[in-house]
């Protein structure tokens with residue numbers, strides 16, 4: 001057992017020895033302590049200049065000429081950087097649309113491809129949009145399919161053996177989040193892919209909470225399909241476009257359910273008959289969202305410069321440190337831990353629970369007096385998520401967070417709020 005004071009010394013030492021500490025200065029500084037980078041990443045300073053140039057010069061001055069001068073090549077350049085981040089080839093990544101839309105396109109393509117089988121396997125911890133997309137596909141397009149949902153006993157992890165048992169010769173598609181949005185449980189992607197392939201099932205991974213947080217090796221682990229978000233640890237900005245991945249050998253066999261002009265072989269021939277591109281570009285739909293796409297490049301560059309292995313190393317040290325503080329300081333105040341304790345089983349955020357989680361989060365964000373504002377996020381029914389973004393989270397941020405939570409509960413500061421949830425946080 002260590003005291004808060006002893007942890008404070010540890011936190012100061014951690015910050016002094018942090019090899020990635022300078023990356024923090026590459027982002028805007030806000031007045032609060034930000035522990036929600038797993039939901040919306042911070043703004044990189046470089047993106048401010050980039051967006052100014054984009055708006056004032058490329059759009060404001062060069063107008064339509066900018067498509068040829070800058071914009072048409074932009075999605076390809078960014079896709080190749082994301083490819084490096086996730087261990088894929090540049091021609092296996094398309095960037096555009098939202099994660100939900102990309103998930104729909106790829107799940108549809110997988111079910112059409114494996115049309116002699118009719119089971120989809122996923123788990124109960126998966127993000128709601130992933131579950132809705134599957135429900136919609138079965139309801140609207142694949143009425144003879146059924147979704148098998150593997151349950152979690154502790155609501156934190158999924159038993160890998162139980163999961164593998166759900167896959168059989170009738171499994172068309174296995175789809176999972178690599179890192180779970182609530183508990184941060186991390187799947188062994190390689191093992192699941194291997195087992196699925198033995199049964200000729202395709203795998204589709206949602207990398208939203210993993211990209212920029214944990215090393216991902218899509219090629220080495222033989223993943224078939226993947227989608228991911230760019231506004232979390234990738235720091236691309238609110239609603240920045242998502243990406244999708246299709247293993248090279250599968251590309252010619254898969255069909256995009258949305259036939260649209262940016263997926264055409266030659267969109268600018270304005271041909272009236274659809275002919276899909278011979279590359280991953282056939283999974284494009286319409287015009288790229290240039291303004292929200294451009295800052296994704298800054299985010300990807302920062303991650304590549306720091307290196308995903310260094311990011312992971314710091315993230316593990318910080319989440320381990322946070323878990324120890326929670327154990328010693330917060331468990332006696334009625335909190336419990338809702339993330340895996342073993343670092344190889346979790347991503348980069350820590351979930352904790354408390355019956356007053358919602359009101360505690362309110363008190364953290366808007367403190368009564370001179371305490372510093374701290375931004376976690378709340379996920380129903382009683383989860384507080386604390387996101388560690390190794391590029392800008394300090395050990396002292398984590399210390400302040402634990403110190404504040406203890407004081408809010410001890411002084412019942414949360415009583416100032418009512419229990420009705422509004423908006424995003």
Ligand SMILES: *Cc1c(COP(=O)(O)O)cnc(C)c1O
Pocket residue numbers: 098099100101127129130177181206208209229242
């Ligand atoms: C954040 C997140 C998404 C986001 O989907 P959008 O369509 O981009 O809003 C999807 N899946 C998971 C697992 C996520 O964490």
